[in-house]
Amino acid sequence: MSFDDLYRQNILDHYQNPRNFGTLPKPDISVEDSNPLCGDKIRMDLLVEDGRVTDVRFSGVGCSISRAAASMLTEEIKGKTLEEVKQIGREEVLEMLGIELGPVRLKCALLALKTLKVGVYGIRGWNGEAEE
Amino acid sequence: MKAETVERTTDFAALRKDFPILERKVYGKPLIYLDNTATTQKPLAVLHALDDYYRRYNANVHRGVYKIAEEATEAYEAVRGKVARLLNARSDREIVFTRGTTESVNLVAHSWGRSNVGPGDVIVLSEMEHHSNIVPWQLLATEKGASIRWIPVDENGRLDLSRLDALLTGPVKILAVTQLSNALGTINPVAELIRRAHAVGAKVLIDGAQSVPHLGVDVQALDCDFLALSGHKMLGPTGIGALYAKRALLEAMPPFFGGGEMIREVTTSGTTWNDVPFKFEAGTMNIADTIAFGAAIDYIQAIGMDKIHAHGVSLAAATMAALREIPGVTVYGPPPEERGGIVAFTVDGIHAHDVAGALDREGIAVRAGHHCAMPLHARFGIPASVRASFYVYNTASEVDRLAQGVRTAKKVYGG
Numbered sequence: 001m002s003f004d005d006l007y008r009q010n011i012l013d014h015y016q017n018p019r020n021f022g023t024l025p026k027p028d029i030s031v032e033d034s035n036p037l038c039g040d041k042i043r044m045d046l047l048v049e050d051g052r053v054t055d056v057r058f059s060g061v062g063c064s065i066s067r068a069a070a071s072m073l074t075e076e077i078k079g080k081t082l083e084e085v086k087q088i089g090r091e092e093v094l095e096m097l098g099i100e101l102g103p104v105r106l107k108c109a110l111l112a113l114k115t116l117k118v119g120v121y122g123i124r125g126w127n128g129e130a131e132e
Numbered sequence: 133m134k135a136e137t138v139e140r141t142t143d144f145a146a147l148r149k150d151f152p153i154l155e156r157k158v159y160g161k162p163l164i165y166l167d168n169t170a171t172t173q174k175p176l177a178v179l180h181a182l183d184d185y186y187r188r189y190n191a192n193v194h195r196g197v198y199k200i201a202e203e204a205t206e207a208y209e210a211v212r213g214k215v216a217r218l219l220n221a222r223s224d225r226e227i228v229f230t231r232g233t234t235e236s237v238n239l240v241a242h243s244w245g246r247s248n249v250g251p252g253d254v255i256v257l258s259e260m261e262h263h264s265n266i267v268p269w270q271l272l273a274t275e276k277g278a279s280i281r282w283i284p285v286d287e288n289g290r291l292d293l294s295r296l297d298a299l300l301t302g303p304v305k306i307l308a309v310t311q312l313s314n315a316l317g318t319i320n321p322v323a324e325l326i327r328r329a330h331a332v333g334a335k336v337l338i339d340g341a342q343s344v345p346h347l348g349v350d351v352q353a354l355d356c357d358f359l360a361l362s363g364h365k366m367l368g369p370t371g372i373g374a375l376y377a378k379r380a381l382l383e384a385m386p387p388f389f390g391g392g393e394m395i396r397e398v399t400t401s402g403t404t405w406n407d408v409p410f411k412f413e414a415g416t417m418n419i420a421d422t423i424a425f426g427a428a429i430d431y432i433q434a435i436g437m438d439k440i441h442a443h444g445v446s447l448a449a450a451t452m453a454a455l456r457e458i459p460g461v462t463v464y465g466p467p468p469e470e471r472g473g474i475v476a477f478t479v480d481g482i483h484a485h486d487v488a489g490a491l492d493r494e495g496i497a498v499r500a501g502h503h504c505a506m507p508l509h510a511r512f513g514i515p516a517s518v519r520a521s522f523y524v525y526n527t528a529s530e531v532d533r534l535a536q537g538v539r540t541a542k543k544v545y546g547g
Contacts, residue, residue: 038501039515063485
C-alpha cells in the first residue's frame, strides 16, 4: 500500500478494534468533547480509586487518527495516578501514534487527550498546543 | 446533451498550462485539485496582474493626483465595472468591494439589518446555507429580538418549498438563500424564491459565492436585492469579494465601517458620507487583489459562463456515475442537471477524514468535514462528508483517479 508509512498497522488495528470502547455505568469522571472542524465526538469515562485510574472507557465517532489515539490513551492511563495522567502531553500521544501529522489532523490526534485533561483537571480550556 | 456539445467545442485541458500549481507533485504524484468550492487555483494572468501592480504602479487609490496613483485608481475602478458587467448590474455604483462573501453578508446584516429588522420580525434562511449566511443573521436576530425560519431540505438535497407560503407569512423582512449549495451542489430556484419573497414585501439576499463562479448570475433578471460573492472562488486572489445591492438600498443604508475615504466631510460636530459605493469602502482597500480579481474575471469571461457550467455538470455527472459503482458509497444531492460541479459523498464505515487522508496520499485534494454547513449535515444525519468540486482545469481522467482513490481507501480501511 502506498501510504503504509502514514497509516501504520497499529493505528489501523486500534481503529478497527478499539480498546476500552464503550461507557462505564457509574464513572467518577465523565467528559464529552468534540472537534468542530470534522464533527468528531468523544466521551471518556474514568473510574478513580485513591487517585488512581482503575478503569476507563471511551466512545463516540471519529476518524482513524482520533479513534486510535483515544484507544491508545485508554491503555496508557489504566492503572496510572491522576498526577501521572496530568504529565501526558502531546508528544507522548504523537509517539504512541508514531506518525507525522499536519496541523489539521493534529487536532484529531489530540482530541482524546484534550478531553482526558478536562476530566482530570476538572476544567475547560486546556489547550494542547499551548502546553509546549 | 448540452454539456457534451460544449465539451467538444472547448478544450478545457488546454487551460491547465495557465495554472503553474498544477505542475506540482504531491507525494510524488501529480496534484489533482478537487477542492474548488473552498478556493480555486490562480492562472498566470492573475499572478502577473498582482506582480505588475506592485512593480509598476503601486499607489493608493482615489487620493493621489500623481501619475501612478491615477493608474492605480483607474485599474481599481475598472474592476468595479467588470464585476458590474459580470453580474449585469445597472451601474458600477451598485458594486461594493469587500473581503469576500462573508464580509458582504455581514455588511448587509449589520447596515441594512440593524435599520430594518426589529423585535418580532422574521428572517428566512434555508437549511443548506453556509455558516457565513447563517451566523450574521443569528447575531442580528439576537440583538433585535427577531426570529429565524428555515426552509427545509428534502432527501434529494433540494429545498422543500411546500410550506414556503407559511414561512413567508407575517413580518418577514429578508430571505437570505444560496443559489448554489457549497456542500451539495444543488442549484436553487432563486428566481421563484425572490418573486414570492417580494410579493410579501421582503428583501432577498443571494449567496452567490458558488453560483457566480459556476453558473453565472444576472442580477437584473433575478431581481435580487443583494448578492454576495468572493473573488478567490473564481480564480482571483483571496481577500477580495463584492456585494451587489440595488442602488436605492445602498443609498438608504448607514455605513458599515467608519474611516477614511467613506466620508464627504468630517467636522468635530459630525460627518457626512461619501457617495455610494464609497460610503462602504472605509480605509485603504485591497487594491492589488482587486486589480488581480479583474484579471480573473477577464479569464472566466473569455471562456464563457455557459461553458464553465456545462464543464462542471459533465464532471459532476461522471463523478456521480463512477462513485455509485463503488459498493458502500452514498452520493448526496440532486441529479447532475440540477447542480454545479460539486459532489458530496460518504463511504460506509470510513470516516470522511480517512477517505480524504487516503486520497491525499494519491495527490488528490478533496474536502472532508461539514463544509461550513453543519445544519445540512445534521439534516442528513452524518457528522461529515467528502466533497469533490471541480473547476475549469479539471478533467475526466482526474475523476477516474478519484474513483480509484476511493477504492484504495476502502481496501485500507476495510470499508
